[in-house]
Amino acid sequence: MRERGQRRRVNCCWMAGILFLGFGELVSAQLRYSVPEEVQVGSVVGNVAKDLGLDISTLTARRFRIVSGPNDALFQLNQNNGVLYIGNTMDREDLCDGIKACLISLKIVVESPLEIHYVGVEITDVNDHSPTFPESEQRLEIAEHTPPGTRFQIHAARDPDVGTHSVRIYKLSSNIFFDTEIRDSEEEKIPFLVLKKPLDREQNAEHRLVLTALDGGSPSKSGSLNLTITVLDANDNRPVFNKDIYTVSLDENAQIGTLVIQINATDLDEGLNSDIEYTFGKTQKKKVQDTFELDSVTGEIRVKGKVDFEDAEMYRLDLQASDKGQLPWTAESRVVIKIKDMNDNKPDMEVTSLSNIVPEDVKPGTVISLISVTDRDSGVNGKVICKILGNVPFDLTPSIEENMYSLVTKGRLDREIVSHYDIKITATDCGEPPLSTVKTLSVQVSDVNDNSPLFSQNPLELYLVENNGPGASIFSVNAADNDMNENAAITYHLVRGHGLLRDMTSFLNINSETGDISALKSFDFETLKTFQFQVVATDSGTPSLSSNVTVHVFILDQNDNAPVILYPVSSNGSAEGVEEIPRNVNAGHLVTKVRAYDADIGYNGWLLFSLQEVTAHSLFGLDRYTGQIRTLRSFTETDEAEHKLRILVKDNGNVSLSATATVVVKLVEPREAFAAADVKSATKDDEDNNVTFYLMITLGSVSTLFLISIIVLIAMQCSKSTDYTSKYLQETNYDGTLCHSIQYRSGDKRYMLVGPRMSIGSTIVPGSHANTLVLPDRRGTSTEVRPFGPRMSIGSTIVPGSHANTLVLPDRRGTSTEVQRQAMPTH
Numbered sequence: 001m002r003e004r005g006q007r008r009r010v011n012c013c014w015m016a017g018i019l020f021l022g023f024g025e026l027v028s029a030q031l032r033y034s035v036p037e038e039v040q041v042g043s044v045v046g047n048v049a050k051d052l053g054l055d056i057s058t059l060t061a062r063r064f065r066i067v068s069g070p071n072d073a074l075f076q077l078n079q080n081n082g083v084l085y086i087g088n089t090m091d092r093e094d095l096c097d098g099i100k101a102c103l104i105s106l107k108i109v110v111e112s113p114l115e116i117h118y119v120g121v122e123i124t125d126v127n128d129h130s131p132t133f134p135e136s137e138q139r140l141e142i143a144e145h146t147p148p149g150t151r152f153q154i155h156a157a158r159d160p161d162v163g164t165h166s167v168r169i170y171k172l173s174s175n176i177f178f179d180t181e182i183r184d185s186e187e188e189k190i191p192f193l194v195l196k197k198p199l200d201r202e203q204n205a206e207h208r209l210v211l212t213a214l215d216g217g218s219p220s221k222s223g224s225l226n227l228t229i230t231v232l233d234a235n236d237n238r239p240v241f242n243k244d245i246y247t248v249s250l251d252e253n254a255q256i257g258t259l260v261i262q263i264n265a266t267d268l269d270e271g272l273n274s275d276i277e278y279t280f281g282k283t284q285k286k287k288v289q290d291t292f293e294l295d296s297v298t299g300e301i302r303v304k305g306k307v308d309f310e311d312a313e314m315y316r317l318d319l320q321a322s323d324k325g326q327l328p329w330t331a332e333s334r335v336v337i338k339i340k341d342m343n344d345n346k347p348d349m350e351v352t353s354l355s356n357i358v359p360e361d362v363k364p365g366t367v368i369s370l371i372s373v374t375d376r377d378s379g380v381n382g383k384v385i386c387k388i389l390g391n392v393p394f395d396l397t398p399s400i401e402e403n404m405y406s407l408v409t410k411g412r413l414d415r416e417i418v419s420h421y422d423i424k425i426t427a428t429d430c431g432e433p434p435l436s437t438v439k440t441l442s443v444q445v446s447d448v449n450d451n452s453p454l455f456s457q458n459p460l461e462l463y464l465v466e467n468n469g470p471g472a473s474i475f476s477v478n479a480a481d482n483d484m485n486e487n488a489a490i491t492y493h494l495v496r497g498h499g500l501l502r503d504m505t506s507f508l509n510i511n512s513e514t515g516d517i518s519a520l521k522s523f524d525f526e527t528l529k530t531f532q533f534q535v536v537a538t539d540s541g542t543p544s545l546s547s548n549v550t551v552h553v554f555i556l557d558q559n560d561n562a563p564v565i566l567y568p569v570s571s572n573g574s575a576e577g578v579e580e581i582p583r584n585v586n587a588g589h590l591v592t593k594v595r596a597y598d599a600d601i602g603y604n605g606w607l608l609f610s611l612q613e614v615t616a617h618s619l620f621g622l623d624r625y626t627g628q629i630r631t632l633r634s635f636t637e638t639d640e641a642e643h644k645l646r647i648l649v650k651d652n653g654n655v656s657l658s659a660t661a662t663v664v665v666k667l668v669e670p671r672e673a674f675a676a677a678d679v680k681s682a683t684k685d686d687e688d689n690n691v692t693f694y695l696m697i698t699l700g701s702v703s704t705l706f707l708i709s710i711i712v713l714i715a716m717q718c719s720k721s722t723d724y725t726s727k728y729l730q731e732t733n734y735d736g737t738l739c740h741s742i743q744y745r746s747g748d749k750r751y752m753l754v755g756p757r758m759s760i761g762s763t764i765v766p767g768s769h770a771n772t773l774v775l776p777d778r779r780g781t782s783t784e785v786r787p788f789g790p791r792m793s794i795g796s797t798i799v800p801g802s803h804a805n806t807l808v809l810p811d812r813r814g815t816s817t818e819v820q821r822q823a824m825p826t827h
Contacts, residue, residue: 033084034122037092042085045075045121048108049082052117056082059110067107067116067352075106075121084119092123093160100162114354114367118401127165127217131157134283137226140193143327144201144231151181151192153320153332156283157213157223158188164216173210178229180211185316190283193227201231238329239265239276239321246335252309252342260292263299265321265331273325281318281332288315292337301335309341310376343381343431348374349439357444360415368394369407369441373427381431389424389438396425407441415445416482449487449541453479459532459550466525466558477515477549479537487541495534495548504531517551525557526599559604559653565661567595575661582670583635591620594627594661596649603652612660613646620645620665629663641667 033046049056049064060079076087084106096102102123109116133155140152159166170191172180177199181192191211207229214222241263248261267274278299280289292315293304301317317335322328352370375382386396386405393411398404407423421443428436455477462475481488491512494505507521515535531553538546568577579592598605609627614620619639621632629645643665650658 031117032120032122034124035086036124036126037090038126038128039086039090041087041089045084045086047082048077048084048117048119054082054110056080062110062112064110065108067109074104077108084121090123092125093129095123097160111354116370116399116401125162125165127161127215127221129160129165130221131159131167131213131215131223133157133213133223133225135225137228138282139228139230141230141232141327142195142199143329144199146195146199148195148197150195152195152330153281153283153318154191154193154211154227155225156188156190157225159213159215159221161215161217166215167213168216168220169214171212171214173212175207175209177207178209193229199231205231207231232327237267237269237273237323239267239323239331241265241319241321241331241333244333246333247338248335249338249340250303250307251340252307253344254303254307256303256305258303260301260303260337261335263301263319263321263333263335265299265333267323267329269323269325273323273329275324276321277324279320279322281320284318287312288317291315292317294319307339309339309378310345312339313341314338341378341381343377343429343433343435345376345381346435346437347384347427347429348376349386349425349427349437350374351439351441353441356442357446358409358413359446359448360413361448361450362409362413364409364411366409367406368409368443370399371396371405371407371425373403373405375403375429377429377431381429383430384427385430386425386427389426392421392423394421394423394443413445415447415484416451419445421445447484447487449483449539449543449545451482451487452545452547453481453490453537453539454547455479455537455549457549459552462551462553463556464519464523464553465556466523467560468519468522470521471518473516473518475517475551477510477517477535477537477551479515479547479549481539483539483541487539489540490537491540493536493538495536505533508533510535523555525555525601526561528555530554557601557604559600559651559655559657561599561604562657563596563598563607563649563651563659565594565596565649565659568592568661568663575659576664577662578664578666579629580666580668581631583667584670585631585634587631587633589631591629591631591665592663593629594622594647594649594663596627596659596661598651600651600653606652607649608652610648610650611645612648613644615640615643615645619643622647629665635667639667643667 031046031048031051035043035045049059054064059082064077064079064082066075066077074086074088074090076085077083078085092102095104102125104121104123106119106121107116108119135155138155140154142150142152157167157170167189170180170182170189172178172193177195177197179194179196181194183190183192191213207227209227209229211225211227212222213224214220242265243263246261246263250258250260263278265276265278267276277296278294279296280294291303291305291307292301294301294317299321315337317337319333319335320330321333322330350372352372354367354369358366358368371386373384373386375384384403388394388396393409393413395408395410396405397408399406407425423441423443424438425441426436426438428434460475460477464474468474477492479490479492481490492510492515493512494508494510496505507519508517509520510517515537517535532550533553534548534550536546536548538544565575568575570576577592581589581591594609596607596609598607607627608624609622610624611620611622616639619632619635620643621630622628622645623630627647627649629647645663645665647661647663648658649661650656
């Protein structure tokens with residue numbers, strides 16, 4: 001038979017068609033094949049890919065495979081041609097003992113797109129087992145007066161094969177006293193020995209017969225049992241059960257010792273011949289005897305071991321009742337115990353994760369995992385409901401296959417908000433009380449480049465002291481990116497513009513990794529007071545994202561310019577001059593006025609005058625602020641005719657700078673003084689004309705540059721965004737008037753206050769500085785431009801008008817006009 005089975009070609013058929021149902025990204029189909037057991041390893045079951053209509057050339061790329069399961073080792077799948085073949089030798093009796101239809105379910109997966117196919121392989125039975133009896137010999141004792149037709153149960157043969165290959169018939173060796181009778185049960189055929197003719201112990205005390213069991217195979221296989229029958233004398237009544245078959249229900253998990261049923265049999269005899277003893281039938285399975293116990297006296301059947309509905313839904317107990325006569329009689333009965341299912345099994349979940357890393361830009365509805373749920377209970381107790389605990393952007397969608405679910409995304413993911421999810425899935429059955437199982441699935445959200453670098457402040461302001469060291473770092477910018485790894489790696493570069501912006505950025509350099517900005521040259525406040533540039537921060541993602549920031553640079557003044565003596569100046573350029581005055585002048589007479597200029601602003605440009613050297617301290621005095629030299633008393637005959645004065649002019653910087661001028665005063669007689677004064681007046685008129693001309697050109701140029709700067713600034717402010725403009729307009733609080741003037745008189749001078757109109761609390765920008773300029777007047781009076789304001793330190797905040805310029809010009813009426821930009825006190 002086995003050799004013939006090996007020669008037999010495997011017959012495979014597929015049935016039930018192919019069912020396509022679209023669900024999300026899943027397409028499911030069912031195939032069913034049949035293959036006999038014991039077939040050789042490597043035998044072809046069927047071409048799954050062809051039957052499913054899959055493109056064979058894409059099987060390897062789509063990872064055509066069997067999903068792991070309890071029986072996946074029995075079969076192998078060829079990714080090259082889609083053929084399903086036998087992987088291991090299969091014994092149907094080991095796989096599906098006692099089950100009529102042995103069906104192995106396989107789950108086959110292909111990806112891109114994801115498809116799950118369910119393939120059933122039925123293992124058909126071959127006649128590879130012979131019927132066997134539990135014992136090779138059975139002994140029976142029969143009373144000689146036993147009436148014909150009496151039945152005696154004998155051992156039943158068992159064949160692990162099913163269907164036609166199981167035990168079909170029994171044959172008894174030829175004799176005139178006995179015959180066989182077969183009773184069909186749900187699982188087997190039970191043989192009985194039937195007495196045909198009365199026995200006579202005196203003629204034949206023992207009969208030896210052979211019972212042969214044959215299966216339905218072709219050719220059939222057989223097994224034999226030797227029967228030894230001993231003829232007894234006496235007891236002629238046998239026990240009788242009140243029922244042939246008892247049926248009872250029992251809850252599973254019943255406690256040990258629980259009474260199941262009590263059977264009863266009666267015997268019409270008297271004495272020992274009527275005493276009945278109950279026993280299990282000789283063919284009773286060992287599992288039944290391990291689960292239940294029978295009281296031989298009372299006939300009570302009680303629970304002895306664990307009763308589990310999932311192991312057996314029904315128990316059949318074959319019982320015998322025997323009297324105690326010298327020749328005992330026996331009667332047979334059957335107890336059918338039906339087990340009632342209780343909800344004692346929790347659902348079991350099997351998770352097949354496609355990937356535990358999900359990009360944050362994944363679309364809603366994307367399948368993350370496949371979840372299979374089973375419950376060993378039956379009916380309502382085996383019905384399972386799955387759901388997700390907590391508020392997470394994931395959902396469970398049922399599959400066309402019962403108790404199959406897909407874990408899909410139901411919303412947008414954002415790694416910057418939540419980078420990891422522990423998804424708790426609960427499976428609860430519908431029993432009373434319900435039982436549940438919780439399983440946690442970890443999903444990591446991977447980063448994509450969806451965040452641009454951001455600066456903490458935009459724009460930025462840099463206050464840089466002039467005369468900085470070339471090549472040294474002057475500022476550092478820093479941007480942050482909420483992404484991670486290369487998506488958060490930031491590089492910096494400067495925006496190279498056009499015109500003036502390009503000229504300025506050409507003197508700057510930025511470290512692309514750290515954002516440190518260095519100046520390639522030293523800046524001079526007197527040349528450049530403010531400028532701006534832009535820095536762009538770009539991440540390293542694909543595609544990259546960027547943002548920019550505007551940096552406003554304000555150059556702060558340093559005391560780096562020494563005072564310059566404008567008068568007196570000799571022909572050779574040295575600060576020396578000669579003044580002649582009459583001897584008869586009174587005290588307080590103005591001898592001359594030292595004029596000086598400092599290019600710095602504020603206290604750095606505020607000049608003070610002092611006498612460093614003088615021949616007669618009692619004759620001359622110097623005004624500390626104006627530089628005017630006046631006589632302290634009238635001259636006498638004893639005073640010398642020539643006096644030398646050395647004047648020190650210094651600014652008020654932290655480290656003050658200075659210059660010196662020398663004035664030689666000669667005393668002359670009144671007539672000589674008048675003559676010299678006329679000549680000198682004519683000379684001074686020419687000089688004053690030249691100086692006034694140059695001064696007007698200088699002031700006109702400065703005013704033009706100032707207006708151009710104001711126009712450029714207004715244009716730049718208007719070109720910015722609404723948010724940015726409103727922000728800085730609120731800080732500076734301009735009221736729309738660029739300048740104002742106020743005039744008033746004091747003595748012989750007329751004052752005019754000129755300056756930008758600003759609101760209290762605004763911040764003054766660097767560049768509104770004051771210079772002191774002293775020029776000679778044609779009529780001998782002086783014209784003065786001097787600073788008037790408080791000392792400032794670098795980084796101080798100035799209220800409007802914090803720097804003052806004072807300009808004193810000659811009036812047509814011979815008086816002086818002073819134009820002053822008055823400073824308010826500092827806060």
